[in-house]
Amino acid sequence: MTDAAERPEDPAAVPRGGQRAADPGDRARRAGRAQPPEQAVGERPPLRRRRSGRVVAGVAGGVADHLGVPVLWVRVVFAVLAGLSGAGVVGYGLLWAFVPQEPVSAERTASTRERQQAVGLLALAVGLAVLAGILGNPTTGWVTGPLGIALVGAVLVWREADEAQRRRWLGSARSGALGVLLGGGGTAAVIRVVGGASLVVTGIAVFLFEQVDLATVQAALLAVLATLAGVAVLTVPWWLRLVRDLNEERRVRIRTEERAEIAAHLHDSVLQTLALIQRQAEAPREVRRLARGQERQLRSWLYGPSGYGRRGATEGAEDGASVSTAPGVSGHTLGEAVAAACGEVEDAFAVNVQQVVVGDCELDERTVAAVHAMREAVVNAAKHAGVGEVSVYAEVEPDIVTVFVRDRGKGFDPEDVPADRHGLADSIRGRMERHGGTVRLRTAPGDGTEVQLTMPRHGGRRNGKEARG
Amino acid sequence: MSAQGEDGTTASGAGTEQGPVRVFLVDDHALFRTGVKAELQDAANEVQVVGEAGSVAEAVAGIAHYRPDVVLLDVHMPDGGGAEVLRRVRPNQPDVVFLALSVSDAAEDVIAVIRAGARGYVTKTISGRELADSIRRVREGDAVFSPRLAGFVLDAFADRPGAAPIRDPELDLLTPRERDVLRLLARGYAYKEIASELFISVKTVETHVSSVLRKTQLSNRYELSRWASDRRLV
Numbered sequence: 001m002t003d004a005a006e007r008p009e010d011p012a013a014v015p016r017g018g019q020r021a022a023d024p025g026d027r028a029r030r031a032g033r034a035q036p037p038e039q040a041v042g043e044r045p046p047l048r049r050r051r052s053g054r055v056v057a058g059v060a061g062g063v064a065d066h067l068g069v070p071v072l073w074v075r076v077v078f079a080v081l082a083g084l085s086g087a088g089v090v091g092y093g094l095l096w097a098f099v100p101q102e103p104v105s106a107e108r109t110a111s112t113r114e115r116q117q118a119v120g121l122l123a124l125a126v127g128l129a130v131l132a133g134i135l136g137n138p139t140t141g142w143v144t145g146p147l148g149i150a151l152v153g154a155v156l157v158w159r160e161a162d163e164a165q166r167r168r169w170l171g172s173a174r175s176g177a178l179g180v181l182l183g184g185g186g187t188a189a190v191i192r193v194v195g196g197a198s199l200v201v202t203g204i205a206v207f208l209f210e211q212v213d214l215a216t217v218q219a220a221l222l223a224v225l226a227t228l229a230g231v232a233v234l235t236v237p238w239w240l241r242l243v244r245d246l247n248e249e250r251r252v253r254i255r256t257e258e259r260a261e262i263a264a265h266l267h268d269s270v271l272q273t274l275a276l277i278q279r280q281a282e283a284p285r286e287v288r289r290l291a292r293g294q295e296r297q298l299r300s301w302l303y304g305p306s307g308y309g310r311r312g313a314t315e316g317a318e319d320g321a322s323v324s325t326a327p328g329v330s331g332h333t334l335g336e337a338v339a340a341a342c343g344e345v346e347d348a349f350a351v352n353v354q355q356v357v358v359g360d361c362e363l364d365e366r367t368v369a370a371v372h373a374m375r376e377a378v379v380n381a382a383k384h385a386g387v388g389e390v391s392v393y394a395e396v397e398p399d400i401v402t403v404f405v406r407d408r409g410k411g412f413d414p415e416d417v418p419a420d421r422h423g424l425a426d427s428i429r430g431r432m433e434r435h436g437g438t439v440r441l442r443t444a445p446g447d448g449t450e451v452q453l454t455m456p457r458h459g460g461r462r463n464g465k466e467a468r469g
Numbered sequence: 470m471s472a473q474g475e476d477g478t479t480a481s482g483a484g485t486e487q488g489p490v491r492v493f494l495v496d497d498h499a500l501f502r503t504g505v506k507a508e509l510q511d512a513a514n515e516v517q518v519v520g521e522a523g524s525v526a527e528a529v530a531g532i533a534h535y536r537p538d539v540v541l542l543d544v545h546m547p548d549g550g551g552a553e554v555l556r557r558v559r560p561n562q563p564d565v566v567f568l569a570l571s572v573s574d575a576a577e578d579v580i581a582v583i584r585a586g587a588r589g590y591v592t593k594t595i596s597g598r599e600l601a602d603s604i605r606r607v608r609e610g611d612a613v614f615s616p617r618l619a620g621f622v623l624d625a626f627a628d629r630p631g632a633a634p635i636r637d638p639e640l641d642l643l644t645p646r647e648r649d650v651l652r653l654l655a656r657g658y659a660y661k662e663i664a665s666e667l668f669i670s671v672k673t674v675e676t677h678v679s680s681v682l683r684k685t686q687l688s689n690r691y692e693l694s695r696w697a698s699d700r701r702l703v
Contacts (some may be wrong), residue, residue, distance in 0.1 A: 350593070355621035356655045359627060391616065391657030395623075404656045452654075 026409070044068070048102035049095075055118040057159060059095045072117060079121045083128030091153065096158060150203025156196030269297055289350045296343050334367050334401065335360040338394050341375040345390075350384035352389045359396030361457065369435040370401055370455040376427040377405035377451040385409020385449060399457050406450040411443045430452070477532065489514060490608045493537035494521040495528040495554060497546045499628030501593070505570075508672050516601045528554045532565060539604050542587060544571035544578045555585040568607045576621040580693060584663075589613025610658070611675050613680035619654035622685050625692040640688040643681065650677040 049064040050058035060078060064071040081088030130148060152232035181326045205220045273294040280286045329336045335357040342353040361367065374392065381390045385407040428451065429439045476542075482668045492509070496502050502521050520535040522528035525548040532540060540558075542551040549556075551569055558565060567587040571593075573579060579590050588607045591600065592615055598689075600607075600626050605615045616623070635641045643651070653663045664671045685693065 039620070354616060354657065356616045356657065358620050358623045392651070393616070393620075395654040396654075406657055 017169045047099050051098050054090075055115060055122065057096045058101065058153065059092055059099065060118075062099060063095070071114070075118055075121045079125035079128065082125035083132050085448060088125055089129050093151070093154075108126050148203070150200045153199025153201075153203060156199065157193055159192075162309040174467070244288075265301065269294060269301075272353070278346040287349045289347055292346050292350075292352070293343070296346070333360045333362060334371065334394065334396060337363055337371045338374065338392065338403075341371055342378060342392055345375065345378045345382055349384040351381070351387075353378055353382075354389060355392035355394070357394045357396075361396045361401070364457075366435045366437070366455050366457065367401055369431050370403055370437060370453055373431045373437075373439070373453050374403045374405055376431075377453070380424065380428075381405060381407040381409065381449060384412070396457075401455045401457055403455075404450060406448065407455075408448040410444050411447045411449050413445055414441060414443065471694055489517040490520045490539055490604055491535070491537045492516055492604060492614045493528075493532055493535055493540045494518055495523075495531075495540060495546070495551070496521075496543040497523050498543075499523060499541075501639065505600070511597050512601035514605050521651055525549055525553050527558070532558050536562070536592065537565065538608050540567045540572050541604070542567050542582065544573050544582050547620065547699075548657050550578075551582045551587070552585040555587065559586050566607050568603060568613060570595075578625065579618055579621055580625065580685070583618070583682070586686070588616040588682065589615075591615045592617060606633055610679075612678045614651070614678060614681070616655045616657050619651045622681060623648070623651050623655060624689075625690060626683070634701060636689060641683050641690050643684065647677050647681050647684075651681060654678070 012394040045065055048062050050065065052063035054061055061071050064074045067074075078088040080094055083092060126148070152287070184446070201221070201224055205224065273290055277287050277290050280290065329341050338355060338357055342355050345351070346353050363371075374394070376388055378392060381387075387407055387409040389407070391404075391406045393406075395402050424441070432439050432453055432455065435455065437453060440452040440454075443449040494502050494505060496505070502523070506518050506521075509518055519537055520531045522531045525546060528540075528542075540554075542554060544551045546553075551567075551571075555567055567582075569579065569582045569587040569590040570591070570593060571578065571582075572592065583590060589612050590601065590615060591603050595603070595615070607613050626641075626648075649667055651661055654667060658666065660671050660674045663674045667674075
């Protein structure tokens with residue numbers, strides 16, 4: 001085997017050179033399998049069994065990738081070799097055992113024709129091997145049959161192990177010793193493994209006791225089973241430790257990942273903001289804006305998109321993670337949209353928007369209009385009231401949504417508003433009335449302002465706490 | 470912070486007849502305690518911080534020693550948080566009044582301390598002036614509902630499909646009037662404004678709020694008890 005590594009350019013030696021696959025040819029793997037064999041050795045993709053487009057175990061495909069020849073040739077060679085006292089079968093088996101699978105599946109699809117060809121060759125190979133066994137040497141005839149059975153069993157189990165490994169890589173990991181073999185494959189995997197194991201045991205038993213004598217076979221099977229059970233019992237502590245270690249390792253890994261994620265998040269958000277705040281120390285308005293924005297972001301991260309805290313709170317899903325369902329409004333529910341809109345105004349005008357939402361519902365055309373109108377009212381309060389705090393209260397009832405926007409600022413006389421000021425008339429009143437809602441305004445100079453928006457809901461399902469819990 | 474006598478020397482004498490309200494401060498962030506003390510300094514004739522603690526054990530010992538009128542209590546602390554302090558102090562000192570002060574936005578945290586016996590909840594963004602006012606009010610026996618707490622309570626008592634059946638209407642339902650008061654509280658109205666809005670007296674508003682507090686603490690409504698049991702309080 002070692003000499004294969006010394007003369008890798010010799011194609012005949014390469015199939016045994018599975019260990020060579022460890023050399024630094026990783027970048028070559030993505031370069032694909034179409035590379036001609038004349039290329040420099042370093043450029044050749046390492047020998048890895050194919051994951052996709054395979055028929056049995058991806059060995060032939062892997063060899064073809066490695067050598068840069070069509071798969072069909074490799075398969076034919078294996079089939080012909082199988083005729084020589086089963087050498088092809090043994091070679092294939094060895095490669096299967098020693099060559100690792102490619103870690104990431106490349107995109108290939110075996111055409112139906114190619115697949116049919118491969119299956120035909122497979123049948124031919126098995127036939128040739130059996131024939132050679134029976135014809136070539138009468139004394140090995142009885143060897144080939146039982147060994148063939150055992151081989152088929154082994155193929156079943158090995159293939160399952162490949163599958164389990166793939167599933168583990170896909171992330172649906174299951175811990176424990178059984179999990180290593182089955183890898184979350186379910187009942188079908190268990191049946192395949194057990195079936196394969198039975199075939200192996202039967203094959204070996206028949207091989208050992210050449211004449212099929214039922215009594216002997218029975219005794220042999222019993223002996224085998226007893227031995228297996230004994231081994232199982234003897235190695236119980238070892239199995240337990242294995243399972244425990246696997247679980248422990250998994251837990252540690254999860255913890256480490258979580259810690260890394262938290263650290264990364266805090267670094268990206270809080271530390272950066274604190275650095276900004278230090279630099280902006282002379283500009284209180286900017287400091288306040290930064291602090292409020294950071295607070296909102298951290299809260300939404302802490303209390304999560306599905307936590308209770310999300311709703312009564314000052315933040316929604318404005319961090320870009322949520323996809324908006326309605327134009328110009330973030331979030332999926334009224335609560336999220338209100339929180340996001342208030343956050344935007346806080347950022348833009350450096351005011352504190354205190355908001356409380358009771359109940360919640362999915363957004364629709366009407367509620368989106370109400371959120372837009374609310375945002376406009378908050379902007380008005382931030383711009384004209386002359387105070388640092390605005391209160392927003394939204395309540396969702398089965399057939400109506402009510403929003404109050406209130407400030408304790410200087411208020412105004414509605415009669416005195418210049419005719420060219422469209423904010424209240426168009427953005428709020430027009431928007432609400434187009435969708436069947438109403439606006440009530442209560443204000444007086446020196447007495448603050450309160451805008452009440454009422455929007456009927458039709459056909460909207462009540463989305464109460466039970467939907468969030 | 471050293472203990473000071475009942476007739477604290479910092480008081481200018483302009484406060485109530487019993488002198489300023491004696492306040493004990495519990496929060497695991499020293500920085501925050503310093504900030505609150507500085508803010509309350511402006512209202513020194515009404516409120517006087519007599520002691521502070523940064524952990525549950527310190528708080529229990531400190532409250533037993535200083536015998537304050539009002540404890541300002543952080544919701545989130547190591548070793549069980551504000552609810553644990555309430556559980557350990559209240560059996561021995563039923564006269565001490567607790568006011569929760571927190572940045573928490575999670576309804577279950579807030580409801581948990583209320584059900585453990587706090588007479589109110591205010592957020593940490595409250596101004597020093599308002600905080601002093603809230604302390605004075607809980608001292609006088611009122612309940613203090615910040616807009617957010619009012620929202621949480623409205624949510625918990627909401628009559629929605631799928632809610633648990635009402636077992637005790639006396640405790641499990643809010644009256645329409647209580648609901649009106651809570652809504653106005655959630656909208657940021659002061660008691661006086663609520664009173665004139667609903668054409669009732671301020672005294673009546675206080676009665677309604679106290680009644681809501683009692684129901685929040687004693688009701689077995691599923692939403693409330695679930696929030697509380699999440700924190701292993703019931």
